[in-house]
Amino acid sequence: MASTEPDEEPRLPGDARLRRPEPSVLRAEAAPPARPLRAEDVPAALQLSAAAQWNQHADDWLCMLRLGQGWGIDAVGDDGRQRLAASVIVLPYGRDFAWVSMVLVLPEFRRRGLAQALLRHALAHLQGQGRFAVLDATPAGHAVYVQEGFVDTWSFARHRREAGPLPAAPPAGPSLRPLREDDWPAIEALDAPAFGASRLSLLRSLAQRLPQAAWVAEQGGRAAGYVLGRNGREAAQIGPLLATNAATAQALLRAALAAVADQPVYVDLLDHQQALRAALPSWGFAFQRPFTRMVHGAAAAPGDPTRIVLAAGPELG
Numbered sequence: 001m002a003s004t005e006p007d008e009e010p011r012l013p014g015d016a017r018l019r020r021p022e023p024s025v026l027r028a029e030a031a032p033p034a035r036p037l038r039a040e041d042v043p044a045a046l047q048l049s050a051a052a053q054w055n056q057h058a059d060d061w062l063c064m065l066r067l068g069q070g071w072g073i074d075a076v077g078d079d080g081r082q083r084l085a086a087s088v089i090v091l092p093y094g095r096d097f098a099w100v101s102m103v104l105v106l107p108e109f110r111r112r113g114l115a116q117a118l119l120r121h122a123l124a125h126l127q128g129q130g131r132f133a134v135l136d137a138t139p140a141g142h143a144v145y146v147q148e149g150f151v152d153t154w155s156f157a158r159h160r161r162e163a164g165p166l167p168a169a170p171p172a173g174p175s176l177r178p179l180r181e182d183d184w185p186a187i188e189a190l191d192a193p194a195f196g197a198s199r200l201s202l203l204r205s206l207a208q209r210l211p212q213a214a215w216v217a218e219q220g221g222r223a224a225g226y227v228l229g230r231n232g233r234e235a236a237q238i239g240p241l242l243a244t245n246a247a248t249a250q251a252l253l254r255a256a257l258a259a260v261a262d263q264p265v266y267v268d269l270l271d272h273q274q275a276l277r278a279a280l281p282s283w284g285f286a287f288q289r290p291f292t293r294m295v296h297g298a299a300a301a302p303g304d305p306t307r308i309v310l311a312a313g314p315e316l317g
């Protein structure tokens with residue numbers, strides 16, 4: 001007789017019943033256990049992010065697993081093979097909070113409670129550390145997070161530019177120069193209050209990924225902004241970009257873009273940066289999708305977004 005009863009035996013990783021879509025039966029409590037993600041899981045993790053058409057490169061997964069902690073769920077697919085079906089990563093920032101990142105479920109395993117199960121696992125881990133959780137939600141993820149008690153704060157949008165020449169630069173602009181090793185204290189002084197915690201290890205790691213896109217703006221002998229870029233699976237990404245004024249923001253973005261004008265590029269622009277948002281179409285950018293910064297266990301998002309122009313990316317903050 002076909003064994004289709006849901007509660008016949010305990011569910012294990014790779015449980016064959018995960019092949020069938022039974023969203024109301026296989027809920028988060030019954031999902032196979034989460035297991036730690038390690039560097040050797042990166043090829044399988046890349047399949048997860050690529051299946052969602054996300055832009056992460058193997059270097060991104062490795063960096064996040066080095067700076068934080070990840071968990072996954074293994075399950076058996078329609079082809080009878082066991083694989084990594086779902087992921088989550090937490091990235092601790094400072095002492096008070098952590099980023100919840102890479103909440104991904106392979107399409108054939110969706111609506112079975114796997115995202116909910118991993119999210120609960122991550123939240124319990126963070127609660128044990130006394131940290132609240134922050135994340136940047138896609139519209140699909142938003143539905144999952146609201147149910148777990150996350151609340152909305154501010155928002156931003158992803159824009160994409162295809163390879164091609166940039167329009168002519170304005171004749172005069174703020175003073176910019178390539179980032180130098182001795183700039184890090186000034187970058188930290190600008191970035192930490194805006195982001196809400198120090199993230200120097202992450203920033204230094206990003207700066208190595210695309211050094212020609214790393215620039216600093218100076219005004220009156222002080223840092224007035226900085227920008228970093230990085231390689232991706234199918235496009236470069238420019239961000240984070242912080243600046244004390246709109247002209248500096250535009251000049252920094254232009255300098256970083258010049259380094260990657262021959263490839264597609266993503267930027268994650270905060271909605272309150274209206275001057276730059278109005279300029280993006282004339283630079284060849286098209287809106288791609290919205291994101292919402294959400295928090296769990298706190299009243300507001302950490303930091304002060306006034307000077308944040310481009311987020312590092314939804315997976316990093």
Ligand SMILES: CC(C)(COP(=O)(O)OP(=O)(O)OC[C@H]1O[C@@H](n2cnc3c(N)ncnc32)[C@H](O)[C@@H]1OP(=O)(O)O)[C@@H](O)C(=O)NCCC(=O)NCCS
Pocket residue numbers: 023024052103104105106109110111112113114115116117136137138139140141142143144147
């Ligand atoms: C978003 C995502 C992680 C959800 O994974 P999942 O395992 O299917 O989610 P769950 O089964 O745990 O969903 C729990 C509940 O959230 C809600 N939910 C999940 N996905 C939803 C969607 N696409 N639309 C509306 N509600 C949704 C439902 O209420 C669901 O319960 P139900 O199935 O009983 O109705 C998955 O669709 C995915 O990987 N998407 C692409 C990547 C992405 O956007 N990740 C989120 C990053 S912020």
